[in-house]
Amino acid sequence: MSDFYEVEDTQGVRCPWNIWPQTRMDLMRNGVPLSILYTPSKQIEKLLRVQYPCVRCTKCAAILNPFNPVDFASKQYTCCFCGTQQQLPPAYREITEQRKPAELHFAYRTLEYELQQVQPEQKIIIFCVDTCVEESELLKIKESLQLAIDVLPENTKVGLITFGTTVNVHELVFEFCPRKVVFRGTLDMTPQLIDQYLGMKNPTQRFVLPLSVCRESLTQLIEDLHVDLWTVPEKHRPFRSTGVAASIAVSMVHCLQASLVQQHKNPMANVAILSSGPCTSGPGQVVDADIAQHVRHWPDVQQKNDVAKYVKDSTKFYEKLGERALECNCAVNIFSCSTDQIGLLEMKGICTQTGGTMLISESFGYSAFTKSWRIFLEMHSDSNEEALIKAQGAANLHISVSQNIKVHGCIGPVSSLKSNSTQVSPTEVGVGSTDKWQLAGMDSDSTYAFVFDLMEVPKDVGLQNRFIQFRTEYTDATTLKRIIRVTSCAFRSEFNENMQTISTGFDQEAAATMVARIAAWRFEQTKSTEEVLRGVDRVIIKTAKSFCTFVPNDPNSVKFQSNFEFFPQFLYHFRRSDLIQLFGQSPDETTMKHFQLCRQTVPNMLSMMQPALLSFTVQNTEGEPVFLDSQECTPDRILLMDSFFNLLVWSGSTVAAWRQAGYHLKPEYANVKALLDSPKPDCEDILRGRFPSPRYDYADQGTSQARILLAKVNPASTHKTGCSQGEVVATDDVNLQQFLEVLKKTMVVVEK
Template identity: 35%
Template sequence: MATFPEYIAQNEERDGVRFSWNVWPSSRLEATRMVVPVAALFTPLRERPDLPPIQYEPVLCSRATCRAVLNPLCQVDYRAKLWACNFCYQRNQFPPSYAGISEVNQPAELLPQFSTIEYVVQEMLGLTKPSATQARGPQTAPQPLSNRFLQPVQKIDMNLTDLLGELQRDPWPVTQGKRPLRSGVECTFPNTGARIMTFIGGPATQGPGMVVGDELKIPIRSWHDLEKDNAKFMKKATKHYESLANRASTNGHIIDIYACALDQTGLLEMKCCANYTGGYMVMADSFNTSLFKQTFQRVFTKEVQGSFKMAFAATLEVKTSREIKVSGAIGPCVSLSAKGPCVSENEIGTGGTCQWKICGLDPTTTLALYFEVVNQHNAPIPQGGRGAIQFVTQYQHSSGQRRIRVTTTARNWADAQTQIQSIAASFDQEAAAILMARLAVYRAETEEGPDVLRWLDRQLIRLCQKFGDYHKDDPNSFRFSETFSLYPQFMFHLRRSPFLQVFNNSPDESSYYRHQFNRQDLTQALIMIQPVLYAYSFNGPPEPVLLDSSSILPDRILLMDTFFQILIYHGETVAQWRKAGYQEMPEYENFRHLLQAPVDDAQELLHTRFPMPRYIDTEHGGSQARFLLSKVNPSQTHNNMYAWGQESGAPILTDDVSLQVFMDHLKKLAVSSAA
């Protein structure tokens, strides 16, 4: 029997799913007492080189309100050629093409290792099945779609000259001195994958989308203006961009925003264009920087087969067993308002539906899906019962094929009154932290910052009270099991992150950070919340160290990855050696290798990440060392640096509380009788 961490890793690798709980409480009442909801991080197009698409149609349940796809959890009667849907229990006849199936001759979709499977849709409007082509005899090879629009000049030179001569002015009236109005993509390619790339070098100063006036003396809105309700263009512009985003998402068109300027460009108002359509949002100082150029090149990354790593016009449908319903999704999607028996009345994020449209997908696009256990407390689930969820993603592959990827997963039910230890052991603290963080970021869009932090703190205190081991009113007795031990520090760093703290960030920067957080997978999202810190020294090989001021030592080099920045920090002694040029001397070759090691590791990160992070090389006392000092836990500050008795790290000039103070206060509140 695999341990829960191994089980969680296997499921993520195979299905691209991480649940907050991997054993589910069997009643609505008990589920609400768990504090963290039953929820999942789902990456629809997680890369699976071992998963070739299957060249036939999926088999669907015959019940109109279900239409679930045949999967390994279904019960099969091989003699009668029947299968029972594991969601609605409908008995279905296999299609004639499955006549030869048996216990030893099973189709791929019934094999346990294919809980995720991908089908290529064989018949679409304008396309015919291969068999139909063969019946009509030999046909000429189909021409690529691009041939309708692109031909060699020498082939069509005469035709082009004739066409240009025949061109007439568009009869639509155009005001003198104005350009004609167009919406070409919307008219010519409705409901077809398309990508609109917008390159923005400054804020809009005219029209319904203007975010600032044309007078230079009036600056673009700041957080202070928004708090004072002093941003006169914001509401109208946001409404305009939302209407554009809705039109684009209805047609399945992606809107990318590439904003390059030294000041704000209006991302706060325009963010819905990328957020609703699954588009990319990139922010840089200039279009001429290598940072932007390399980021833009990565948009067109190709897979091994030569197709772009992008998918278009996708829909995600969620099907659930009867005891659980879907409350909503948070991520780059819009609702398709599809009501059904598995839709919960309690909405979280984009809710009230079991289907979402995702106009743009890539292999890392990840949605947070929230569920509600609806089984009543007085209606126990039989021992050994399992709750099942099926994710059906239909999308247009970059090769033009229409594909369907189906992921079916199940988890055990447990009675929280008698099996609370089993439920607690199944807690995935990393997934739970990201799922709660997405909820907090979603609330931060419409609520006051301090209110969101108070909500987050209340949830953390309740979780400690529910799953901590302690004596009443004795903070020193508080203990958290290993499965919960990292969760409080994730919350500590989340509270300090740019996703919830807008101080020192412009509204555009906050919108950019939140956009990236709401679309990245679990690994990248964790790095955003709690950056990774590696230490390089003569004492041994590179090692991960605590994100703490005590890790900043004079004889160390630190590499910090915040997702948005890759920072190399040279300690005071190392910086002095470097300035003295020791690395140039043959007898100090080991020092040259020490300086080079973090640079090599940083390059590896820079080559794989999208968008490309900013690269910072700094040292003790350097102006850009502030990026490191603002992220580490301030265990040593100017207030307590002399109380330590010895120098064991760099003091941070801050009034922020340290993780230790935060934890002590948390324990005190969790064990309090008055709580």
């Protein structure tokens, strides 16, 4: 696995299969699809950036790389993707086998080309604020907006929209008193009409201005914000026009950047929606204002009954709005802080297409929101060079593959640029029918999953190497220079008869996360948990048969290879997780979790599927990883569980009793104090670098909050079996051992 981590650190690539099957039939038998997880903006420590132009193939546009055969005598090379032989440019006439340019060295399979400098327009952030809130929540919103004024650079252009029954666009500079333009919350308008009412293309417009110009007046506007004044009838929800507010914000950006996009390709803009409830009027409506109708839940969505009557139309509205936002490279970010759903199921398309983000919290005062909000602002602040997650704005990604490979598509927050070619498969997985995608709102954690197919190749044809090249063109947020990052990969191929060789290149972590992404994508298409689980089970069985030896009809004879032993375990926990199980979970929660699953790195996705568990004891306060198992929940230790969305410090009953007795306050019990403080450094590291920030909780053994951990662990001991140590879990789920036994029985059955 260390080799896979090294490739990820130096190239941003993780591959389930690092040695590929030779034929399409072999691929179908192996279960896990042929795929690559790629992080195009990964922060690579020793990444080389050159300042000369790249050499492109005249036929397929692939860039010169270490896998191209080069004739140094004639100064010609052969493209490894299309097979075209062509001449190197005159600037390469002095190269020799000993004096090669950087792009021909294997150490630089990932490198960047610096193009001409550009001067994109200042960053734009438009804040859309929900005013149908309690006074205490509005106060927290004001504090968050004031933080944005303090953190964002002076040249950042900002705008302020508030919405409730109506949508109010605020002027940011004024002479005597603040003014605003009020729009009806039930009627959507085109960008042309918005420009007509607001004069956005007019140099003297006052609605989106640099902070350096409007800082004082914007501060006053924020202080003067008040709760929506329209009377709410008894037993009704507030009239909230979220859809119209989002549409107006996107239209304002569209008017400002219509000409700029053509000039600079990817100026960066963001819309930040701070919402505290469902849209109840106008386009994008989620539920009726009458409180007698409840907000749709999964049974309503799956059965398509009257409660979910707005889902289809609202989803289409936000998808269309996402297309409009994409035209001006505007990322839409939704911060949902409410005890009720706000409609993320319907709004997902606008975030996925534009590369924005989603966050769920119960209040604008909760740490999950406040920490995430600060990180979001720091990502878009040029002044903070130490931000762990860097925002790079919009980008285009083009992929080239060998002649015997087809591209099914990409699973992630992308949109198609409709660049069809002979290397595109007619079968779509994710966003398909193209070999070029637009990545709006890309950051250094954005990871995209590309799925491939193999052409039919006669078995008597010799083994062939396969080549993949990713080319990502973006503007560096720090230097404001146009950059092309090129990552070239090569894969050996083998017949399935040599599975022992193929298995040495199997990355079980990447494979498990890839299966999870495809499952999330299929759930979005079918809304059927049962169908998705059947698909996951088929993959486990197929892949397991390739990685084990057994005697037919003898489950006890099954022996898995060492680099496969955790793969069924990852997917066992995935099957039990709230990523796929809908019971007790709202559509908004599931949507947000699937959205993050389809954009995060491999380690983060693994945390979602199988939470990481660290154990701290009096003897070991440094912490050690332990299995996610109920038997690890003993009274004399502290456990730290990281499930990406939740961070939980769990204290055993003995440790909790020590704390309640105040032993940690006595000098003679310094070891108890050290134990109680031991999880804090790990928690601080996670909270500082995680976006969105997880919910952070403490729980003692036997308390209600402890259920967060018990719902995740393998139930080795249940209320039916009892236990010799650890915690008893009240569940009817099978445990991991039973799951593996059933898997073995299924594998060894020989059909007659």
